[in-house]
Amino acid sequence: MEEVATPRRGAPRKTDASARERILATANELFYREGVHTTGVDTVVERSGVSKTSLYRVFRSKDELIAAFATERDRSFWSWWDRTAKRHADDPRAALEALLSGLAKLIGRPDYRGCPFLNLATEFPDPDHPGRLVARANKEEMRTRLADIVAQLGVADPERVASQMAMLMNGAMVTGIVAVPADLKDELVDAAMKLLT
Amino acid sequence: MEEVATPRRGAPRKTDASARERILATANELFYREGVHTTGVDTVVERSGVSKTSLYRVFRSKDELIAAFATERDRSFWSWWDRTAKRHADDPRAALEALLSGLAKLIGRPDYRGCPFLNLATEFPDPDHPGRLVARANKEEMRTRLADIVAQLGVADPERVASQMAMLMNGAMVTGIVAVPADLKDELVDAAMKLLT
DNA sequence: CTGAAAAGTTACCGATCTGTACCGCACGTT
DNA sequence: AACGTGCGGTACAGATCGGTAACTTTTCAG
Numbered sequence: 001m002e003e004v005a006t007p008r009r010g011a012p013r014k015t016d017a018s019a020r021e022r023i024l025a026t027a028n029e030l031f032y033r034e035g036v037h038t039t040g041v042d043t044v045v046e047r048s049g050v051s052k053t054s055l056y057r058v059f060r061s062k063d064e065l066i067a068a069f070a071t072e073r074d075r076s077f078w079s080w081w082d083r084t085a086k087r088h089a090d091d092p093r094a095a096l097e098a099l100l101s102g103l104a105k106l107i108g109r110p111d112y113r114g115c116p117f118l119n120l121a122t123e124f125p126d127p128d129h130p131g132r133l134v135a136r137a138n139k140e141e142m143r144t145r146l147a148d149i150v151a152q153l154g155v156a157d158p159e160r161v162a163s164q165m166a167m168l169m170n171g172a173m174v175t176g177i178v179a180v181p182a183d184l185k186d187e188l189v190d191a192a193m194k195l196l197t
Numbered sequence: 198m199e200e201v202a203t204p205r206r207g208a209p210r211k212t213d214a215s216a217r218e219r220i221l222a223t224a225n226e227l228f229y230r231e232g233v234h235t236t237g238v239d240t241v242v243e244r245s246g247v248s249k250t251s252l253y254r255v256f257r258s259k260d261e262l263i264a265a266f267a268t269e270r271d272r273s274f275w276s277w278w279d280r281t282a283k284r285h286a287d288d289p290r291a292a293l294e295a296l297l298s299g300l301a302k303l304i305g306r307p308d309y310r311g312c313p314f315l316n317l318a319t320e321f322p323d324p325d326h327p328g329r330l331v332a333r334a335n336k337e338e339m340r341t342r343l344a345d346i347v348a349q350l351g352v353a354d355p356e357r358v359a360s361q362m363a364m365l366m367n368g369a370m371v372t373g374i375v376a377v378p379a380d381l382k383d384e385l386v387d388a389a390m391k392l393l394t
Numbered sequence: 395c396t397g398a399a400a401a402g403t404t405a406c407c408g409a410t411c412t413g414t415a416c417c418g419c420a421c422g423t424t
Numbered sequence: 425a426a427c428g429t430g431c432g433g434t435a436c437a438g439a440t441c442g443g444t445a446a447c448t449t450t451t452c453a454g
Binding site: 033034038113114118121122136139140160167175177178183191194 | 230332364366368372388391394
């Protein structure tokens with residue numbers, strides 16, 4: 001994903017990706033890696049090999065592109081979540097552990113740059129920013145799903161534990177930007193299990 | 198802190214705050230509330246009632262001002278921490294609870310905008326940015342202090358628990374940007390106590 | 395073969411960004 | 425009264441920001 005795509009005039013060939021797809025793919029990488037404010041529209045244009053006019057034909061503003069970026073990240077996040085959880089459909093505890101282990105693995109990757117949704121909430125002070133709406137929805141959904149899993153485990157107060165679990169996971173994600181503990185996976189799973197008692 | 202300070206020519210009266218102090222006070226508020234990237238140098242200049250020339254006489258660049266902002270936040274954070282912990286010098290468990298309660302209280306405030314250090318880590322992709330160095334040091338120091346407290350409580354693996362506790366606290370701070378649970382304080386203290394077992 | 399759809403080219407706009415040069419003014423000290 | 429220090433005023437430079445207008449080129453479907 002380092003190379004600069006080469007522009008091509010005219011409508012896209014059937015085999016080619018549309019301008020929208022190329023823009024979104026580039027924004028998905030750059031907005032995450034370099035930050036949203038740091039990444040200018042011109043950079044997205046240059047790196048995606050799409051003309052600026054095309055970008056503004058597809059997205060009415062940078063904010064709209066940011067919202068699309070957030071939505072795309074949201075989509076792929078739940079896709080990952082579902083794939084992971086479904087491998088343990090019959091065992092909620094194993095599903096939870098798999099989610100936590102998977103999260104730890106993501107955080108440990110060298111290109112890890114934090115949780116895109118928390119990053120959006122940090123980068124934009126306005127709580128009504130289109131990107132932040134997606135971010136908030138994502139976090140609420142995560143809490144809800146955790147409550148489902150936790151309820152299946154028969155803990156006393158699933159809502160509270162889910163809230164605590166969400167805090168822990170968000171904490172792991174954000175702490176991972178600053179410094180990743182050597183045995184993050186074990187620490188994270190262990191902490192989560194203690195929250196279940 | 199909403200009013201715009203009025204500029205005054207010449208050297209400051211003995212009673213007046215220096216240009217440096219006024220700049221830092223303004224940056225301390227604006228960088229936190231509106232974000233660092235969103236806040237331009239011109240805005241800091243205007244709001245502090247200091248001339249732009251003065252700002253660049255005191256700070257060589259915006260990055261240096263950001264570093265000073267971070268250092269100031271770090272200073273006041275540990276001041277708060279020490280004041281809180283010292284009220285329970287003889288009781289580490291009570292000290293920990295007080296810190297967590299205090300944190301929850303901070304997070305619940307309407308002007309809360311997240312942890313300034315985590316925000317810096319998010320806003321600046323470069324891990325060697327002067328502001329991020331302060332941020333990283335702050336988080337390492339927090340983990341160390343938590344390890345001290347936790348060790349006094351006689352838990353089995355204080356280093357691990359401290360790391361988990363730091364994750365939890367960072368998680369509370371960052372989750373607080375998105376949505377603050379109604380009974381955050383109880384949830385936080387309860388979660389921390391469960392981590393101690 | 396034709397035409398609509400989807401894209402690229404060029405050139406630009408006004409605003410805002412960090413940062414600088416030069417000069418004038420007021421206070422505290424001696 | 426004189427002077428150094430700290431500061432404000434004005435003006436501007438150069439880059440980058442998000443965003444737009446008018447026009448050309450390519451592909452695909454009919």
